[in-house]
Amino acid sequence: MTQEYQDGNALAGPLAELFAVDVTAATGRCVSCGDTRRVADLRVYGHALGWVARCPSCEHVMLRLVRAPDAAWIDLQGTLSLRVPLPPA
Amino acid sequence: MGIVSPGFRRRRRDDDVQLPPGQYLTEDFPVLSAGPTPNIPLDRWEFVIASETGQEYRWTWDELQELPAEEPTVDIHCVTKWSKLGTSWRGVSLDLLMEDVETTADYALAHSYGGYTTNLPLEDLLDGKAWIVYEYEGSELAPQHGGPARLLVPHLYFWKSAKWVRGLQLQEFDELGFWESVGYHDYGDPWREQRYAGD
Numbered sequence: 351m352t353q354e355y356q357d358g359n360a361l362a363g364p365l366a367e368l369f370a371v372d373v374t375a376a377t378g379r380c381v382s383c384g385d386t387r388r389v390a391d392l393r394v395y396g397h398a399l400g401w402v403a404r405c406p407s408c409e410h411v412m413l414r415l416v417r418a419p420d421a422a423w424i425d426l427q428g429t430l431s432l433r434v435p436l437p438p439a
Numbered sequence: 440m441g442i443v444s445p446g447f448r449r450r451r452r453d454d455d456v457q458l459p460p461g462q463y464l465t466e467d468f469p470v471l472s473a474g475p476t477p478n479i480p481l482d483r484w485e486f487v488i489a490s491e492t493g494q495e496y497r498w499t500w501d502e503l504q505e506l507p508a509e510e511p512t513v514d515i516h517c518v519t520k521w522s523k524l525g526t527s528w529r530g531v532s533l534d535l536l537m538e539d540v541e542t543t544a545d546y547a548l549a550h551s552y553g554g555y556t557t558n559l560p561l562e563d564l565l566d567g568k569a570w571i572v573y574e575y576e577g578s579e580l581a582p583q584h585g586g587p588a589r590l591l592v593p594h595l596y597f598w599k600s601a602k603w604v605r606g607l608q609l610q611e612f613d614e615l616g617f618w619e620s621v622g623y624h625d626y627g628d629p630w631r632e633q634r635y636a637g638d
């Protein structure tokens with residue numbers, strides 16, 4: 351095992367199933383340390399049971415995503431807020 | 440990964456291998472982690488059972504090693520569909536660790552170094568069904584497989600066998616653990632194929 355995690359771009363596919371916007375381009379604030387990070391820069395672990403994305407600063411879990419055959423679960427308890435860039439209204 | 444690898448003849452009953460529904464055999468031991476592998480110095484390691492009244496029962500690494508060990512050989516079933524047969528472990532039975540614990544709790548939340556949790560009915564940890572193990576196939580348990588010590592509860596899906604186990608919180612209510620709170624089954628019986636909530 352060379353590296354234990356991938357970067358947050360690994361979430362692009364599974365998140366695209368749930369959200370109409372590209373969430374990897376969003377920035378999230380970590381509940382634990384308050385750092386603001388792009389979802390693409392999170393550390394993503396454990397792609398077999400589900401995706402666990404951790405804050406690169408403090409390793410707190412910011413996002414979890416589980417894909418069952420007929421449903422998906424997403425947990426954002428570790429993300430205080432998510433800033434999603436949008437075209438000007 | 441092949442469905443049947445050549446090595447499995449060695450330890451098993453060949454044609455009549457019984458696997459839970461939806462599982463396939465593997466000879467590998469895939470590594471699945473929800474976070475970084477914690478580095479736990481043995482002189483700081485401890486295992487703590489906390490009862491619902493707040494009473495704590497603690498074992499240091501040396502104290503755990505001094506307890507009578509058992510060597511279970513068991514089949515393990517991962518919810519990601521691989522099963523591995525005849526794995527051998529060495530460790531201490533939860534029956535022994537629970538012997539002097541005063542509790543009327545029905546549930547346990549296992550927690551690990553690194554923050555992982557998983558929930559189980561307490562009765563699933565008793566009567567020879569669960570161990571705190573520190574050796575795998577005759578060698579010390581490697582960190583990526585949960586060393587220095589992990590929970591082993593082979594009759595449930597393997598996510599219940601918490602790696603890097605640190606303790607048990609006994610409680611009267613069922614509190615969902617790390618995977619159980621995001622879609623995985625509360626109980627996780629492989630023979631009833633309880634993979635996801637609602638299965």
Ligand SMILES: [Zn+2]
Binds near residue numbers: 380381382406
């Ligand atoms: Zn953080």
